[in-house]
Amino acid sequence: MIKIKIITGSTRPGRFNIQPAEWIYEVAKKRQNIEVEFLDLVKINLPFLDEAISASQHKYSQPHTLEWARIIGEADGFVWVTPEYNHSYSPALKNAIDFLYAEWNYKPVSFVSYGSLAGGARAVEHLRGVAGELKMYDLREQILLSNYWENLDENGKYKFNERHEQMANQILDSLTFWAEKMKAAREEM
Ligand SMILES: Cc1cc2nc3c(=O)[nH]c(=O)nc-3n(C[C@H](O)[C@H](O)[C@H](O)COP(=O)(O)O)c2cc1C
Numbered sequence: 001m002i003k004i005k006i007i008t009g010s011t012r013p014g015r016f017n018i019q020p021a022e023w024i025y026e027v028a029k030k031r032q033n034i035e036v037e038f039l040d041l042v043k044i045n046l047p048f049l050d051e052a053i054s055a056s057q058h059k060y061s062q063p064h065t066l067e068w069a070r071i072i073g074e075a076d077g078f079v080w081v082t083p084e085y086n087h088s089y090s091p092a093l094k095n096a097i098d099f100l101y102a103e104w105n106y107k108p109v110s111f112v113s114y115g116s117l118a119g120g121a122r123a124v125e126h127l128r129g130v131a132g133e134l135k136m137y138d139l140r141e142q143i144l145l146s147n148y149w150e151n152l153d154e155n156g157k158y159k160f161n162e163r164h165e166q167m168a169n170q171i172l173d174s175l176t177f178w179a180e181k182m183k184a185a186r187e188e189m
Pocket of ligand 1: 010011012015018087088118120
């Protein structure tokens with residue numbers, strides 16, 4: 001079965017990130033044909049990159065790197081849920097990405113982002129460049145939540161609607177399709 005992993009891109013106390021991350025996780029869990037896992041970078045708790053050798057050399061030394069490599073290595077595709085900080089993605093997400101290399105290779109990734117008017121679009125554009133260097137396939141399908149604070153209920157919960165769910169399912173359709181193809185390609189290599 002195809003394994004999709006959803007990664008939280010913010011580790012801030014009070015982060016909004018957990019809401020869209022948990023939401024798309026719940027949508028994905030309804031699917032019969034994929035296994036989904038929720039990876040919260042707060043719980044993964046990686047330090048700042050502390051490997052002496054670049055990840056592309058694949059000579060990991062730290063126990064937390066080996067464990068992170070195991071978690072990412074078994075995945076077939078990803079959703080990166082990212083905030084936009086100063087027109088880019090978060091340092092926590094970049095740090096988690098930079099720990100590894102081969103484990104990301106030849107796997108598809110899609111994005112859920114949020115922020116002010118641009119809805120995190122600039123963060124995602126930057127992540128697409130990162131994905132390219134990691135030999136990933138960054139899907140066109142993505143979700144942007146513009147001015148998300150205008151769409152919260154009285155308890156501060158984002159009001160996801162049917163249109164959002166449709167977009168999430170488009171992401172998951174594409175992610176599953178390409179995850180299967182790329183899994184087969186990885187096995188061939
Ligand atoms: C350091 C920092 C920089 C920010 N820069 C931007 C920005 O460039 N564009 C934007 O749309 N929102 C920006 N924001 C506002 C964030 O969209 C908002 O705080 C959001 O809740 C951050 O995600 P998080 O709560 O999941 O950490 C910034 C927030 C922080 C903390």
